[in-house]
Amino acid sequence: METRPPLPPFNEESARQKVRLAEDAWNSCDPERVSLVYSTDTHWRNRAEFVDGRADVVKFLQRKWQKELDYRLIKELWAYSENRIAVRFAYEWHDDSGHWYRSYGNENWEFNAQGLMVNRHACINDCPIKEQDRRFFWEGARRPDDHPELSEFGF
Numbered sequence: 001m002e003t004r005p006p007l008p009p010f011n012e013e014s015a016r017q018k019v020r021l022a023e024d025a026w027n028s029c030d031p032e033r034v035s036l037v038y039s040t041d042t043h044w045r046n047r048a049e050f051v052d053g054r055a056d057v058v059k060f061l062q063r064k065w066q067k068e069l070d071y072r073l074i075k076e077l078w079a080y081s082e083n084r085i086a087v088r089f090a091y092e093w094h095d096d097s098g099h100w101y102r103s104y105g106n107e108n109w110e111f112n113a114q115g116l117m118v119n120r121h122a123c124i125n126d127c128p129i130k131e132q133d134r135r136f137f138w139e140g141a142r143r144p145d146d147h148p149e150l151s152e153f154g155f
Contacts, residue, residue: 004037004115008083015080018115019087023075028141031061039116046122068093072136074143076150078106085109090155092129092136100134101126104155 006014025034035057044051044060051060065071073091080086087107094100105124112118135153138144 001114002116007115008111008113010080010082010085012077012080015085016077018085018111019075019077022087023073023089024142026073026075027071027143029065029071031058031065034061037117038120039112039114039118042116042118042120044120044122046120047124067095069096070094072138072143074136074150083111083113085111088150090136090150090153092134094131098131100129100131102129102134102155103127 006017010018022037025037028034035054038054038057040054042052042054042057044057046060049060051057068091071091071093073089075087075089078086078088085108087109088105089107090102090104092100092102103124103126105122107123108119108121109117110119135148136143138147
C-alpha cells in the first residue's frame with residue numbers, strides 16, 4: 001500500500017516536516033510529483049474550483065502553472081491535530097504579460113492513515129505587486145533552508 005511519511009498522528013515536528021515536503025513538491029511545479037502527495041480519491045476546494053481525484057489534480061496543476069509563471073511558494077505551519085494540518089502560505093508569480101502577483105492563503109489538510117492527503121480546502125487572494133516588491137528569490141525549485149520563513153517577511 002502506498003504511503004507518504006510522515007504519517008499521522010502528527011506532532012509538531014512531523015507536521016512541520018509534512019508542510020516543508022508539500023512546499024518542496026509544489027515549488028517543483030511538477031504536477032505528477034505533486035499529485036503523489038494526494039490519495040487517488042482526494043477532494044479539493046481551491047478558491048471556487050472543486051477537484052476530485054489524483055488525475056484531476058494533475059490537470060488542475062498543469063493549468064495553474066501555465067498561467068502562474070516563475071512560481072515561488074513559502075508554506076508555514078499554523079496548527080495541527082491527529083490527522084489534520086492547517087497552513088498559511090504566500091507565493092509570487094507573474095502572468096504572460098509580465099504582471100507580478102503575491103497570492104496569500106490558508107489551507108486545511110486532512111490525511112489518511114497512509115499519510116496521503118484526502119481533503120484540501122484552500123482560500124487564496126491575489127495581490128498585484130511591482131516586480132521590485134518581490135521577496136521570494138532563490139535558485140532552483142527548493143527554497144534554501146537559510147531563506148527567510150513566511151513570518152520573517154511580516155506577511
